[in-house]
Amino acid sequence: MSCITARVGWSGRGAAAGLASCLLAAAGCGAPPEDPRDPPGGLRFEALPPIDPAEVAPLETYRARDGSDLPVRHYPAEAGVTLVLVHGSGYHGRYLAPLARRLAAAGAVRVYTPDLRGHGVAPARRGDIDYVDQLEDDLADLAAHARQRHPGTRLVIGGHSSGGGLAVRFAGSRHAEQADGFVLLAPYLGHDAPTARPDAGWARPRVPLIVALAILNGAGITAANRLTAITFAMPEAVRDGSETFAYSYRLTTGFAPRDYRVDLAGLRVPLLALIGAEDEAFLPDRLAPALDFVDSARVEVIPGVAHLDLPARIAGWLAEGEGGRR
Numbered sequence: 001m002s003c004i005t006a007r008v009g010w011s012g013r014g015a016a017a018g019l020a021s022c023l024l025a026a027a028g029c030g031a032p033p034e035d036p037r038d039p040p041g042g043l044r045f046e047a048l049p050p051i052d053p054a055e056v057a058p059l060e061t062y063r064a065r066d067g068s069d070l071p072v073r074h075y076p077a078e079a080g081v082t083l084v085l086v087h088g089s090g091y092h093g094r095y096l097a098p099l100a101r102r103l104a105a106a107g108a109v110r111v112y113t114p115d116l117r118g119h120g121v122a123p124a125r126r127g128d129i130d131y132v133d134q135l136e137d138d139l140a141d142l143a144a145h146a147r148q149r150h151p152g153t154r155l156v157i158g159g160h161s162s163g164g165g166l167a168v169r170f171a172g173s174r175h176a177e178q179a180d181g182f183v184l185l186a187p188y189l190g191h192d193a194p195t196a197r198p199d200a201g202w203a204r205p206r207v208p209l210i211v212a213l214a215i216l217n218g219a220g221i222t223a224a225n226r227l228t229a230i231t232f233a234m235p236e237a238v239r240d241g242s243e244t245f246a247y248s249y250r251l252t253t254g255f256a257p258r259d260y261r262v263d264l265a266g267l268r269v270p271l272l273a274l275i276g277a278e279d280e281a282f283l284p285d286r287l288a289p290a291l292d293f294v295d296s297a298r299v300e301v302i303p304g305v306a307h308l309d310l311p312a313r314i315a316g317w318l319a320e321g322e323g324g325r326r
Contacts, residue, residue: 043202043280045238047309049098056097059115062145064138066130071120072142073097075104075111082146082153083109083183084139088161089203089255090232090244092120095311096160102315110150114142116166118251121242128226128248132217133173135166135254140175147178158183160311161281164273165189165256171271172263184273186282186310189260194290195282205230205252213249225250264294271297274314276305 061069073093085100087093093113100111115121117129117138129135143155157179159167164187171182189195191205210229217225229249247255257263264271271294275284288299305313 043308044306045235045308047306048095048238049309049312051095051097055101056094057100057113059121062114062142064117064141068117068124070117070138070142071115073100073113073115075100075113077104077107077110079104079107079109080152080154081109081156081180082150083111083156083158084142084146085111085113085183086116086139086157086159086163086166087113087119088159088163088188089247090234092116092242092244094242098312099315109156110153112142112146114138116255118247119244123244127228127244127246127251129251129254131222132225132250132254135251136170136173136175139166139170140173140178143175143178154180156181156183158185159187160185161307162188162255165260166254168257168260168263169254171267172258172265176266179269181270182267182272184271185314186275186279186307187273187287188256188282189290190257193260194286197281197283202233203230204233210249210252222250229253260290261293264291267294267296269296273297273299274310275299275301276307276310276313277301277303278306279310281307 057073057075059071059073062072064070075097083100083103085093085096087096092115096113100113103109104111115123116135117123118125118127139157143157146155147153155178157167157170159165164184167182167184168187168189170176170179206229209227213224213227213229216222226248228246229252231246232244234243234245271291273287273291275282275287277284284301287301291297291299302310302314
């Protein structure tokens with residue numbers, strides 16, 4: 001049975017189906033993704049700080065434009081600023097609790113930490129979304145929800161790792177005017193960005209398949225976008241059963257900047273970008289040069305901090321206004 005017949009359901013007739021069949025067959029779309037139990041490389045998972053369950057806000061929901069009730073945690077504060085803070089790949093908003101709780105307790109900002117569609121304890125369809133731009137639409141719906149609950153609030157969109165990449169994507173979207181500022185924590189700027197490391201091995205992209213699907217999407221063919229494009233490996237010791245080990249092409253694409261240079265080119269609101277000096281996912285010394293074209297950007301490198309412990313370690317730094325200027 002051909003790859004196309006088995007996975008996409010096309011008949012194989014016509015130029016479009018023929019192109020798709022050839023590209024996906026060449027990309028090996030039938031090859032199984034890597035086992036998430038494989039030993040991960042690149043990230044120091046032992047740097048993840050323990051989380052006190054008492055710090056984690058209960059899940060509530062907000063209504064998305066497609067009628068879905070999506071999960072989010074709210075850390076309230078009497079503040080004029082609301083921060084929507086997005087988690088990174090493979091997990092959900094729970095690990096952001098120490099940062100969110102401390103910022104809210106300091107009265108700096110109220111914080112919302114969503115479990116993005118396709119993630120969390122019990123998503124409708126783990127590791128997948130309905131269309132490439134759905135995550136930014138969901139983020140816009142959460143922003144509208146926050147503004148309705150807190151009239152007059154200033155809204156900041158932020159994220160850690162891939163969540164920072166989604167914040168960048170949001171800045172380049174039709175929803176950009178909803179944000180009064182952006183906070184990027186060790187952000188993923190793209191596989192070809194100056195900050196990219198070739199040896200950050202916990203994420204395993206299926207590069208030939210991604211390239212093939214990008215070509216097909218450019219031709220308007222999207223029927224294969226549900227195929228797995230990337231997998232993640234996490235050590236057993238840090239799992240709790242709510243991880244997401246594989247993403248479809250549409251989720252992989254929608255969780256990243258289109259092109260960070262284009263997405264941020266017209267930015268006029270403040271942008272704060274933070275990264276640990278010991279970050280093992282991205283190159284810390286390249287972040288400031290990568291964002292040098294953004295006039296409103298301030299970039300800080302935090303000494304002694306790695307990738308996964310950045311959110312918890314900078315809680316005091318942000319709440320108390322520590323650190324110098326770029």
